[in-house]
Each structure stands twice: as C-alpha cells, then as structure tokens.
Amino acid sequence: MAEALVVGALVSGSISLVLNRLISPEFVNSVVSKKLDRKLVERLKTALLAAEALAADAEQKQFGNNRVRKWLDSLRDALYTADDLLDRALIKAEIRKKVRIRLPLRLNLSVREMVAKINEVVKRIEDLQKLKDSLGLKEIPTGSSSWKPPSTSLVKGNVYGRDGDQQALMKMLNDNNHHNLSVISIVGMGGVGKTTLAQCLYNNMDLMDGVDLKAWICVSEHFDVVETTKNVIKGISSGVCSLDSFDLLQQDLKEKLSEKKFFIVLDDVWSEDADMWNSFITPFQHGRMGSTILLTTRMENVGGIVRHYNSYPLKELSDDYCWSIFADNASFPESNGSSELEGIGRKIVERCDGLPLAAETLGRLLRSKHDAGEWNKVLSSDIWQFSMIDSKIVPALLISYYHLPAHLKRCFVYCSLYPKDHEFDKGELILL
Template identity: 40%
Template sequence: MRSEIEDINSRLQEIIKQKHSLSLRENDADHSASFPSQQQRHTTHLPEPCFVGREKEKMEVLRLLTSEEEGINIMNAVPKVIPIIGMGGVGKTALAQQVYHDDRVASYFDVKAWTCVSYDLDVAAITKRILEKITGLSGEGNDLDVLQEKLREHLSGKKFLIVLDDVWTEKYGEWTNLLKPFQARAEGSVIVVTTRNLRVASLAGAPALCLKELPQDACLTLLAYHALGAKNFDGHPHLKSLGEKIVIKCKGLPLAVKTLGGLLRADVNPHEWEAISNSRIWDLPVDRNEILPSLKLSYLHLPSHLKRCFAYCAIFPKDYEIERDELIHWWMAEGLVDGSKGKNLWKTGLLK
C-alpha cells in the first residue's frame, strides 16, 4: 500500500507541474454551473424583423409541415417529427419562427405551441408550458401525471404543431416521456425540433433538415439592417467594402452578423468599421458578445474525451487547413483515441 501511495503522489506531482506549465486554473464549480446562460435561456416564437437567405429552407419545412404523409416512427405512435439541425448561431430558431407564423401554417393546424427546452429537459416544466400556451391558463401545479393527462385531453383529436426549440438531451427515456401526451392526436400533427446535435434527431426517428451557413450576400443584407437600419449600403457606399470584410469574418453565422451589426449600430465612422473588421471575435467586449457563449455551449456539451480531441486542434495556426487523416494519426499518437475492448483506432477516430 505504501508503494502505491508513493506512486499516486508522484503522478499527482507530475500533473501539478503540467498544470503550472499550461497555466491552468482550478474550477470547483459543479457541472450545472458550467451552463449558467443556458439554464436561463429562453426563446420567443415572435419572428426576426430581418429574415433573409433562407427562402429555400423555409419552403422545405412548410412542405414537410403541410404534407399528409405521417412520420417514420415505430408503429406511428407519435406525430411526425421535423428536426432542424445546425451549429450554434446558424439560424435554426429564426427559421422555426418564420414557419410558425406563416399564414399557411395558421390555417392548417388547429393548435400551436412554442417552448424552449434548453439544456436540462424538465419534462414536467415543458409539459406545463405547452399546456399553458394551448389553454391560456396557468397554475396547473407540477404533478407530471396530472399535467400530461390534461395536455392529452386538450390535444385529443386535434391537428397540432408543437415547436421544441433548442433541444440538447440525448436520453431516450426523457424523450419518450415528453412525447406521451402527443399520441392522442389528429392525423397531420407535427413536432418541430431545433437542435445542434444530430443524435437528438436520431432519437426523434426522423431525417433531419441540416441548416448550412448563410450565403455572403444575405449576411451583407443582415449586417446593413442591424448596423444601418437599411437592407443595403446605398446610403453609405463607403462602408460596403468594410462590411464585406466583416461578413467574411462571420463565416455565414447570422448570430455573428447580428452581434457585429449591433456593435456598429448607427455608427458610420469608417475607422470603427475598420477596427471591427480587423479584430478577432474573442477580442470584442464580453458583455456585448453573444457569439462566444453560444459556441462555448457546444464545447461544454461534449464528452470529456471529445473535449481533449477538440482542444488538441488548438496547436494549429489560424486558417490552417487540417487534413482529416493526418489529424486522426496525431490523435492516435497522443493516446486521445480510445482503443479499448478491441475497438479499431482508425474507425474510432473517424467517428470523432
């Protein structure tokens, strides 16, 4: 036992040395504290005032919503599910908002409800919010059995649209519990799910609509709207080239465009635009930057072994084109790929 303790102490001392050399800090916060902004995050069904560049995707979602074909769920026990998937800030919620308020949707469904699920899937709280949206009543208590029975009664025989915005959970049991009241439905009922996680879409048992980056011209229109209150640069042509540089920096993320546009709101000084175009996202004011918190949540949600693989990519310089096969070899050499239980290291690396 003494030799084992000495071995542990030796390893701890080595870890402490590495911690100091890497300038790491202790963090005694529990796991839930890593998601403060996510726990309090809410979204609204009201649409964005400037929505551009997603007409094709909107028409596709509308087609899926109003088509009479049922979902592919086992035994057709739950309504058709339409997952909208994409990285943080790419515009999933904005697309869902536009569809939710489309006149064709309003006339097609008997009942509509919108709720933000967020990181922790609290089945009772979500059921209660949906019930309140449908009935217009509050104060239904917190008993899950009572809430789900009431929701089932109000949805029975009705064609409904339910939007579950920002879903994170990968737990199949929680998902099936949430969907229980939706079994008593009329044909044509739909649940729309927005998520960053492809595995959430697989839980839904439906093919996902993958949202790509916004086109450059649409980003430029969005920047002009939030920075200048117009949809073009006709009134300020001297800022257009700087706006194009800023849009390139945003890499097709509407949230990034909106945030940078807000920083430049009603400011037509070319020097300020130049400063934004030359700055890095992480150099922007923390209290006015919605981009990094949104993207950080995706990182915090990763399993610990994937965090190590992601952090390893920091060794590459800015704008370096990473070769997939080369990266997997480096992961393997560093012992970041789990090869236990007879797993093929290469195939495991591909899945990461």
C-alpha cells in the same frame, strides 16, 4: 471560456465599483476629508484608471495565454481587497458619526493601518501595470453595445436567404400529414438561424391552416420532462396550469391534445436521452393526423426515437445574404453610407462564416459608429482567431460582449447565473 468571461467581467465591474466609491460624496465627505490622505486617494484613482484600460485588452488576450489570465486573476484579487478596505473605512466613519459604539473587530483598524493597507494595494496594482510590456498589453478604450438573444415566437425584422429552406420544410411537413405524429428537427450550429426559420413556419398562415392548437416552448440545455410538459400545457391553455404531478400533467396534456391537430415548437433542444424523450412524447401520440413537433437543435440525434422522424440540416448563408443582414442592422447606407465603410463591412461579413446572428450582432454594434477606425477595430480583432470548437462561442458574439461597458458586463455575468430562458420579475431583479 465561460469562466474566463466571468473573470473579465468581474475585473471590469470591480474597477468601476471602486472608482465610483472613491468619487462618491459620502466617501469624500466622511472618509477622505477626515481620515485618508487625498494624495493616496488620487494615486489609487490613477492606478485604477490605468488598470481599466489594460484590463480591456487583457480580457481579449487571456484565451490561450495563461500568463495574461493569471495577470487578470491577480488584478481581480487586488480590486477585491481595495473595495473591502474602502468599504470598511466608509462604514467605520458612518457608525462613528451617528453613535458612539464599540466597532466590530473587523472594522477596528487604525488610520495608520488603513493607509498602510491601501498603500499596499495601490503598489500591487502599479506593479501589475509594469508587466504590460512583457505581456504585450496595451491601453485601449471601451465602447458600448447591447445584444439580446431571441426568446419569442414572433419574427423580428427582415429574414434573408431562407425562402428555399422554408419551402423545403413546408413540403416535409405536408408530406407527413397522413401520420398522427411527426417530429421534425432543424439541425445546425449556433447562430445559423434555426430559431428564425422556426418562427417563420410558426407564423405562416397557410401552414397553420387547420391547426387546432399550437405552442412555442423554449427548452434549452436542461431538458426537464415535467417542466417542459407543464410549459406545453401553458402554451396551449393561455398560460394556465396548476398541476405538479407528472402523471396528472401527462393525463391533462393527453386530454387537451386528443383528436386535435397541433403544431408544437420546442426551441433550442439539447438532450439526446432516449428514456426522457419516450416519457415526454407519450401524450402527443393521441393527436389528429398531421400533428407535428418541430425541434430546433444543434444535436443530430435529438427526437429520433419516434417512428416518423425527419431532420433538416440548416446550412450557413452566403456572404451576400449576410451582408444584407449586416447592412440592415448597421443602418447602411442610411446613416453609414460611405464606400470606405462598405469595404470594411463586407470584409467583416466574410469573417462571419455565413452565420446570420453574427452579421446581425456586429451590424447592430457598428450602427452608431461612423468612423472607419471603429469598424477596423472589429475587423482586426484577435478574437476572430479563436476556435469555436474550443470556445463554444461565436467570435462575433464574443466581440459584441467585449464592447459592452463595464457595468453591463457585470450585469451580464450576474444574469448568466440564472438558467437560460428564466423569466425575471422586474421588481425583484431591481432589488437584487
């Protein structure tokens, strides 16, 4: 699934890249006006625009359809070739304009050769377009949206349908007050609201009464004992930790936690490695009674190596609560108040399967769309048929991805190369 998203994003992004290059003043003035036939350039533009509309549909139909997937791969290869040829032409023109030097061999193509190669690429793209009927591809426009997962201890917006869960977990926490260390895990599928519930507990003033130290740590798929220990120290020490040795880190953490009541949240934990957990948990045994580590995880056995361990399975929300989340994020009825949209919206919510993140994402996606046709596109999307077991991605989030504009899909894929919860330096990212 992840590889398929990468291919789709690279195709969309590559088309935009080549189109932008074709219409740039530098390319038009340096290459088109002097070297390339304008008709050939226009033909390439037309082919790219048609391919872009087909690619948007192909991205959604590639799952479970190997022929469409191969079509996307072929289109991607043609786009890479086109971009490389145009890049060569522009560099060659710029070098010759500035100084008379011998060009590198890879740039030293005659105008005739360049035109022939571009003609070949255009034909490849046009031939791919001719396959649209046999593949069942349609030309569809692309929309826009944005989505960013939560990465903070702060509660955002209203929380619906979790009062009972909060009360149950608070009782569980209070019942463990006579133990030096308790580990409690909130267990549930992705998007069900584990992090949101943990945020509510973390910011509950009554629950935090008497707590000396608390910290919120994002763990994610790769559980690094040293890095996570260091992050806990930073969390309880205002972001300061200059140690690197695991032994020194554990000694430092032990001293900081000794005789203190702490509340540590480890958000999005995946590792079930008992040896790693035994190593990590050692300094936490020295806290005061009532100290707690709260985990959010999709895995039932995470954290179960300690004596006082409890898990809390978090269930899906009712459709009514999901509708409240959807309506809140869709600005309904403030700006989208028609009965027709409400009918479509409630059907969309039913397909969210009780996942608040799905309702929130799709509500936000449709917030600025006031046309019933746009809402029906989301409702009738083929993506709803994908199995979460196979794709590992909530269909609603996959739909929001496909509504990103091409340049953001490309950016999305680039950023996905970094580890989850990676802290970006703004200036460095802009330069990259």
